[in-house]
Amino acid sequence: MTASGKSVWPLAFCAGLLGIGQNGLLVMLPQLVQMTGLTLSTWAGLLMSGSMLFLPASPWWGRVSEVKGCKFVVVASLSGYLASFALLALAVWLMAEKQLGIPAGVGVLILSRTIYGLTVSGMVPAAQTWAMQRSGTEKRMAALAVISSGLSCGRLLGPPLAAFALSLYPMAPLWLMAAGPLFALIFISRQYGDPPLEAVAHQAARWHSGLLPFLVLAALLALCISLMQIGLAPALRDYMAAPAAVSRHIAWLLSLAAIATLLAQFLIVRPQRLQIQPLLLSAAVLMSAGLGMMVAGNLPWLYAGIVVTSFGAAMATPAYQLLLNQKLSLGKGAGLIATSHTLGYGLSALLIPVISWRWGQTHLLAGAWIASAIFFIVACRLRTTASAESAR
Template sequence: MNKAGRPDVLRKITEDRTDMLKTRDDMNLPRGIFVLIFIVSMVMAIGNTGLISVMPAIGRAIGMSDHLVAAIFSLSALLWAISAPHWARVSDVRGRKPMMMLGLGGFVFSMLGCALVVWAGLQALLAPVVVFVTFLLIRGIFGILGSATASSSQAYVADRTSAKERTSALSALAGALGMGTIIGPALSPLLVFGFLGLAGPMTIFALGAGVVLLMVMLIIPRDIPPAKLYPDKFANAHTAAARKERGFGIWLDRDIGPWLIFGFLSCCVQAINVYTLGFVVMDVVALPATEAQRYIGMAMAAGAGAGLFGQWVLIPWLKMSPRALIWSGGLLALAGNLLTVFAHDIWMLSLGYVVLTLGFSFCRPGFTAGASLAARPDQQGIVAGMVSSLSGGSIVITPVIGVLLYEMATPSPFILNCVVMGGLMIFAWKNASLWRPELSRTATSIVS
């Protein structure tokens, strides 16, 4: 690493963070508000993972091929990846709360629309190809709007936590995703009932999100947009250099970029694991789609439980730094995929999923907190947007690749995952920006 200019860079980071703490008199996050933001993230995770867990059964019941089921989320994922940075920039100007509400509204609309389409397909009112296209388009609305909630929620927490507290706060918020991935797959089989059938889970998830949207409207106070808090830093926001710095050019930042690269590739690996799990379980247990659903839910819930244990228990107990989180998490994800390669029954398959999910539960708060700590106060919004876009970008094509590889040779997607995670371990070990201790010490000294 070129060390020239490093003291000046660190001095600038220190000055920016000091200015932020002097400017922000409201730099605190009441527990009740954090709990509600946690619920917002959890409800969306419940709906999304619940839908993922039930889609293999829906696809086979309607008559869609497995790779089309995997591809059904591709458009929304692409739109999510594109729109997340945009909504982050809008939240810088209009505030975080309106963007949370916008994303929740998109979630409610898309879930209800998808439930109606699935119900019509199951009743043979729509042909499978019509179900596929219509579902794809309605889900795309969630891709455009849903990312507004994810990026603004993270930015809201980052705005109100000191550098010392941010890793634990963002890890706790990431626990909402873990909790959601437990509840969603566990609830989905119970919500397949009556005339709604497999459309039941989407209907109930939409109604629950509607209640949470009302709570956000009434309880969370309207925040002051960063553009008003730091007018000097946003004064030249429309110049070409500023747009590049607050856009995709942030990937080229030598301190922030490596965290985003690690995050994107690790999310791609996790996407292959998540989106192939349902098909692998159905083939391992050799049961009809509806009967295999409880085993899919069991495996997903076990993995999510391990992830939640990692984020809520192990990370606070071990007090791990961002760089330690990505290193240890990457090794666990690699080990879990190795187990999956050799899995021959539901128990070994579930064990592999538990281990790899525990690993990813370390990786996500690791690269999220690392990118946030490497950013200036006026960059928190765009960093949150980019981190949010990783979730969408990672599932644009990787689930389809994973399922196609699985259809060709059962262990091939997990062998690919092992290769990628091995490469990321080398990248994390060699890249000095991920392992340098100066930024953590500087951040601690500012708030102490």
């Protein structure tokens, strides 16, 4: 509950649906390939196309939330989520039953992912902004932690839920993902639509160059985490040869990362144990130290390193978002952060083949460590600038 007595947990549930959908689809990929006859690269392209539409759509939804309110955006995002997964499930089912040819099926799948990217891109920024509106100025960090924990829980629960549903029926995970937003819409329809907050004196209404460091931090964090996750398999192959063993260790590592993320959100961020600048600097130190452990150590150090890195990354996100919100209105700030995260993941997709070709896949973790080191430098620069401004 917030200081105003309005719960933000329904908003966290909505954000969690995004995590369930993202990781649940990854678990389903082999079955999707088998049922549709499309290649793995085709499915990867379809998933990426939906995610890349977050780039133009997230800032736009941020502006809409300031005009029409966050409830409007969350309802629109949930409706788009429902429509996109219903279309995806229908297309996959018809293709599996040979009732829909590959060209028409791919067309429906592209439509599904387009709807997803253009609508669901507003979900997390609007939920974060709505939660901060409800929390009041003093509890914004705690409100962000609740939304982030919902997203983390969704990413943690997505794979086991999808695996369990697959054991019942091949199409069951897709129907489950389509039904989830229906329940969320029922919850949200009963929520009071808080009016948009007026911009305060120190917040700008438009983009300006002073915002760039915070957006660079967001992009670097996404780049760092993406390279780390993709680099796990090559790193594990140094210690074991069996693909099944590698997959099992990756599952354990990602589960540990999700648990560490939740611990950071509940133990550090939500109780607001650190001020924003110390929180950001501590996060930068932990990320660099954790990735250094993963690069330099053995298998136990790989496990310890991903815990330290994930703990730090969970602290970093609310820190730079709150710093940005000191300079830009809430809705636009949340949209720009989401866009920067997408840019970071897109940059990772470009760098992975370059690093693999030039230095080998085993150096992907080293690339993540370099990104974390740049993150640390930018965080130190922001701390120095803030100290200089306060001394004036």
